[in-house]
Amino acid sequence: MVAKRKERLFSEYPDVVGVEQMCVMLGGIGKRTAYELLRSGEIRSLKIGKSFKIPKISIIDYLVGTD
Structure with a gap:
């Protein structure tokens, strides 16, 4: 059930976003x-x-607090 909610969360965004989009997604x-x-690794990314x-x-x- 949690997996289905994760699939719907931010469904309007592409699978990979930039910093500006991430700022909007995080309120x-x-x-x-x-x-x-x-930089701290709290959110995984590629540079x-x-x-x-x-x-x-x-x-x-x-x-959601998962890794």
């Missing part, structure tokens, strides 16, 4: 906070060149 947090979450690519599932896992 409008600032970029500084977003980068701190990414390609100078930009972060964040799997949507990593944001969902952060919100």
Whole structure:
């Protein structure tokens, strides 16, 4: 049942998002906070060149408290 809820959460977003989209998904947090979450590893991401690519599932896992 939890898996089905995870599938529907943020269904309007692509599977991989950028920092600005992540800020919106997390309720409008600032970029500084977003980068701190990414650098600390609290939200898993990939850094390609100078930009972060964040799997949507990593944001969902952060919100629901699973890893």
